[in-house]
Amino acid sequence: MPLDAAGLLQFVIAGLKNGAIYALVALGFTIVYAATNVINFAQGEFYMLGGMLGVFYFKALGLPLALVVPASVLTTACIGVLVEILFIRPRKDAEPMPLIIITVGVSMLLASLSRHVFGSDELPLPFFSEGGSFSVGGAAIERQTLWIWGLTLVAVVALTFLYGRTRLGLAMRATMANREAARLMGIDTAWIVMLSFGMAALLGALAGVAVTPLTQTRFDIGTGIAIKGFAAAVLGGLGSPLAAVAGGLVLGLVESLSIALLSSSVQGSSIYKDAIAIAVLLLVLFLRPQGLFRRASREKA
Amino acid sequence: MTVRRRPDRNEVLSIALVAAGLIAVVLIPFVVTDRYLLRIFTLVGINLILVTGLCLLFGYTGQVSLGHAAFAGLGAYGSAYLLLAGWPWLVAVACGVALASVGGLLLAMPSLRLKGHYLAMATLGFGEIMFVFFDNAEWFTGGSDGLQGIPPASLGGLTVTTPEGNFWLVWAFASAALLLVGNVVRLRPGRALRAIHGSEMGASACGIDTVRLKIQVFVISAGLAGLAGALSASYIGSLSPSSFTLHRSVVYLTMVALGGPGSLAGSAVATVLLTLLPFADAVIPGITTSAAATLQDWEPDIYGLVLILVMLLMPRGISGVLSSAARRIGLGGSAPERPVGEASTP
Numbered sequence: 001m002p003l004d005a006a007g008l009l010q011f012v013i014a015g016l017k018n019g020a021i022y023a024l025v026a027l028g029f030t031i032v033y034a035a036t037n038v039i040n041f042a043q044g045e046f047y048m049l050g051g052m053l054g055v056f057y058f059k060a061l062g063l064p065l066a067l068v069v070p071a072s073v074l075t076t077a078c079i080g081v082l083v084e085i086l087f088i089r090p091r092k093d094a095e096p097m098p099l100i101i102i103t104v105g106v107s108m109l110l111a112s113l114s115r116h117v118f119g120s121d122e123l124p125l126p127f128f129s130e131g132g133s134f135s136v137g138g139a140a141i142e143r144q145t146l147w148i149w150g151l152t153l154v155a156v157v158a159l160t161f162l163y164g165r166t167r168l169g170l171a172m173r174a175t176m177a178n179r180e181a182a183r184l185m186g187i188d189t190a191w192i193v194m195l196s197f198g199m200a201a202l203l204g205a206l207a208g209v210a211v212t213p214l215t216q217t218r219f220d221i222g223t224g225i226a227i228k229g230f231a232a233a234v235l236g237g238l239g240s241p242l243a244a245v246a247g248g249l250v251l252g253l254v255e256s257l258s259i260a261l262l263s264s265s266v267q268g269s270s271i272y273k274d275a276i277a278i279a280v281l282l283l284v285l286f287l288r289p290q291g292l293f294r295r296a297s298r299e300k301a
Numbered sequence: 302m303t304v305r306r307r308p309d310r311n312e313v314l315s316i317a318l319v320a321a322g323l324i325a326v327v328l329i330p331f332v333v334t335d336r337y338l339l340r341i342f343t344l345v346g347i348n349l350i351l352v353t354g355l356c357l358l359f360g361y362t363g364q365v366s367l368g369h370a371a372f373a374g375l376g377a378y379g380s381a382y383l384l385l386a387g388w389p390w391l392v393a394v395a396c397g398v399a400l401a402s403v404g405g406l407l408l409a410m411p412s413l414r415l416k417g418h419y420l421a422m423a424t425l426g427f428g429e430i431m432f433v434f435f436d437n438a439e440w441f442t443g444g445s446d447g448l449q450g451i452p453p454a455s456l457g458g459l460t461v462t463t464p465e466g467n468f469w470l471v472w473a474f475a476s477a478a479l480l481l482v483g484n485v486v487r488l489r490p491g492r493a494l495r496a497i498h499g500s501e502m503g504a505s506a507c508g509i510d511t512v513r514l515k516i517q518v519f520v521i522s523a524g525l526a527g528l529a530g531a532l533s534a535s536y537i538g539s540l541s542p543s544s545f546t547l548h549r550s551v552v553y554l555t556m557v558a559l560g561g562p563g564s565l566a567g568s569a570v571a572t573v574l575l576t577l578l579p580f581a582d583a584v585i586p587g588i589t590t591s592a593a594a595t596l597q598d599w600e601p602d603i604y605g606l607v608l609i610l611v612m613l614l615m616p617r618g619i620s621g622v623l624s625s626a627a628r629r630i631g632l633g634g635s636a637p638e639r640p641v642g643e644a645s646t647p
Contacts, residue, residue: 039418041425090613098612100418101365101558105608108551112601223547227429230422275433278426285423286411 006138011260012253013136017145019252020152024207025229026236026244027159028200033238034176035189035196037096041103042083043204044226045110049076050205051217052114055123065128069151073205079110080201084194107222115219125212148210152245155203159241172196204229224274228255231281237291246293254280326472330465337583339464345576346471347533349569352556353478354525356568359557361486362518363498364413365421367550368428369526374435374545376401376527377534378442381451384535390455394531401527402520404431409519413512428550435542447541454535467536474532478525483565485521494518495563548601555608561618570619578603 025047032040053072057063063071087102128147133140163169174182175192183189207225208217228251236247255276262272284292333339351373358364380397384390412423435442442448454461454470461470485491496504497511505511534540556575560568577584579600582593596603611618 039422041421087609087613097363097365097417098616100421101554102609102612104367104421104551104554105605105612107605108548108601109605109609112599112605116599116602223425223429227422227426231426234419234422272433272437275430278430281426282411282423282430285415285419289415289419 004138008260009137009139011256013139013141013145015253015256016249017148017252018255019232019249020148021207021211021225021248022228022232022251023245023248024152024155024203025225026232026248027155027241028204029230029233030236030238030241030244031196031203032200033233035172035179035193036088036099038088038099038103039096039230040197040200041100041226042107042110042222043200043229044222044224045107045114046076046080046201046204047208047225047229048111048217048219048222049079049114049201050208051125051212051221052118052123052208052219053205054125054209054212055217056118058125059123065126068125069128069206069209072209073202076205076208077198077202081194081198083110083201084197088193088197089190107226111219111222118219120219122216122218123212124216125209127213128210142214144210144213151206151210155206156242156245163241168195227281228277231277231284234281234284234289235292237293239291243291243293247291250292251277251280323476326469326476330468335583336464339468341577341580341583343464343468343471343536344533345573346468346475347529347536348553348556348576349475349572350471350478350532351526351529351553352560352568352572353475353482353565354522355553356557356560356565357482357485357494358518358522359554360560360562360564360568361491361494361498362515363417363562364515364519365417365554366424366519366522367421367547367554368408368424368426368431369522369553370545370547370549371428371431372401372405372523372526373530373533373549374431374542375404375530377530377540377545378435378448379527380531381448381534381540382441384452385448385450390452390535394528394535397531397534398524398527401530402524404527405520405523406516409516409523413515413519425547425550428547432542432546435545442540442542445542447539448534449539451534451538451540453538454532471532471536474528478528479565479569482521482525486563486565490514498562551608552604555604555611558608558611559618561620562616564618564620567618567620567623570623575604575607 025043028043028046029040032038032043050072053075054068057068057071058065083106087106088099091098091102127142127144129143131143133142134146135141161169163173171182171187172192172195174185174187175189179189182192229248232248232251233244234247235250236243236245238244255273258276259273329342330339333342351369355366355369358366376394376397378397379400380393383393383396388396408424408427412420415423436445438444454467461467486494493504493509493514496507496509497515501511530545533544552575556571557568559571559575560566579597581588581596582590585593615621617624
């Protein structure tokens with residue numbers, strides 16, 4: 001089917017919606033990487049736990065939706081902190097590689113534990129607000145998509161404020177720049193690392209709980225989103241949080257528009273849609289491992 | 302130095318251990334009459350082939366792959382496709398191995414220039430892409446239904462159908478893989494690999510072409526994974542994409558990690574232990590069915606926890622535990638207990 005302007009806009013909206021989700025997950029990767037040089041393979045499980053705990057608080061405990069989101073996000077943040085205290089901190093030498101392997105184990109453990117606790121069904125959550133979708137230029141925007149954008153915006157603004165305006169943010173940035181030097185300047189870097197895991201878990205969970213009304217959730221969705229979030233983080237160069245957000249939005253758009261192109265030309269190509277993000281990831285890793293934005297202008301000149 | 306040394310006690314012990322292992326492999330089918338148990342031991346052999354290659358890559362060179370299940374899948378589907386088309390078994394298996402090796406080469410050439418953690422993510426991405434492919438490419442893999450009726454192994458008109466025959470066949474390949482990798486790590490390339498593990502920059506300053514060597518190691522390990530996959534295809538007779546998931550890749554990685562860095566013997570012991578875990582009902586005498594089922598249900602948790610705890614509490618793995626135990630009882634530094642990779646360079 002040929003694409004008209006409204007159809008294209010629909011794909012752009014879908015891309016920006018997914019992109020916002022990827023951005024939150026990518027932020028989690030970036031924050032932990034900045035503090036520890038570790039790629040946290042369990043980042044996707046925080047996303048999964050956000051949705052799972054949301055369903056749990058809503059169904060089993062009967063909390064109102066307005067409380068479900070903060071409750072599940074904060075619980076996951078505590079789990080993130082716990083993961084750091086139990087599994088990351090005891091390994092004193094802080095070499096990245098063993099820690100990365102530990103996070104691979106944590107990912108498997110969290111996914112499997114959550115299957116034991118919550119079961120292996122796809123679990124739904126109601127939309128955050130009632131009502132139909134808006135129509136913009138012939139394309140439909142669901143209310144939940146607005147929630148996703150809104151929550152992502154709040155998270156990004158809060159992070160920007162934290163990094164730019166607070167002493168804690170300054171300490172975090174100092175730790176990112178040089179952990180050893182930061183420690184010598186009297187910054188409690190162990191505390192910063194713990195906080196980073198907590199924040200990464202919080203952001204992942206926020207994405208997970210916000211998207212569950214649209215996609216449902218399951219114990220085994222962590223790996224898929226981790227790859228996409230990581231691809232977005234790598235697009236952003238794994239350094240600046242804002243670049244991670246941009247990486248997420250770019251990845252979402254690229255993915256959505258490639259699907260638009262493929263579905264209008266190749267029959268049955270949509271099953272390979274999950275492969276697009278991975279292909280982007282591999283391409284960026286191979287061609288521009290420093291990310292899309294870093295040093296781009298200097299190299300062009 | 303070209304002075305010929307007398308074989309020392311370590312070497313004598315190693316040779317004795319290898320001989321004992323070979324005799325055990327030959328004799329096991331005569332001793333073990335339980336067909337199910339023999340089948341499990343055959344699966345151990347298949348896993349051992351893959352883990353041997355992964356041990357060379359991860360255990361010796363320190364490169365993390367989260368995509369080895371995909372290489373096993375390439376070998377399995379590649380060989381099964383040709384077997385179903387009527388090709389001779391050995392040729393089909395060789396083509397499966399070649400397919401996995403080429404896949405390894407294509408992935409390794411760009412990724413091994415990257416830092417270690419990028420390699421881990423690149424292999425993870427590769428594994429996931431291959432899983433999507435296995436799950437959907439019906440013309441090649443049968444899609445999510447997989448392939449059935451894959452012909453059994455046959456060599457020169459002799460078809461291997463008995464459990465004993467399959468056991469010997471698999472373990473012959475496993476022994477060859479161990480011998481190959483054992484020789485690689487014992488000789489000059491092995492020292493270079495350990496140098497890379499220690500410090501890549503240092504190794505390259507010593508004139509080692511680290512990227513080239515890492516690529517070679519990656520291709521060997523991908524090829525061995527392909528061999529394991531090809532053997533399992535014709536042994537089990539059917540294939541399904543669920544055998545080639547990230548979960549499997551992590552399990553293989555756990556086997557090497559539990560074995561300890563730079564130790565083939567440790568990896569072998571860990572492979573036996575972790576492969577037997579889901580078959581507790583057959584292996585542990587007197588275990589109740591429900592206990593075995595619980596163990597099976599909690600298998601991923603156990604693998605995950607083992608991986609974490611090994612990295613936290615026993616970073617030298619089984620080989621480290623064995624060698625310190627050996628020192629305590631006065632066998633200090635004797636070969637079999639000592640990790641292969643630890644042997645001081647002659």
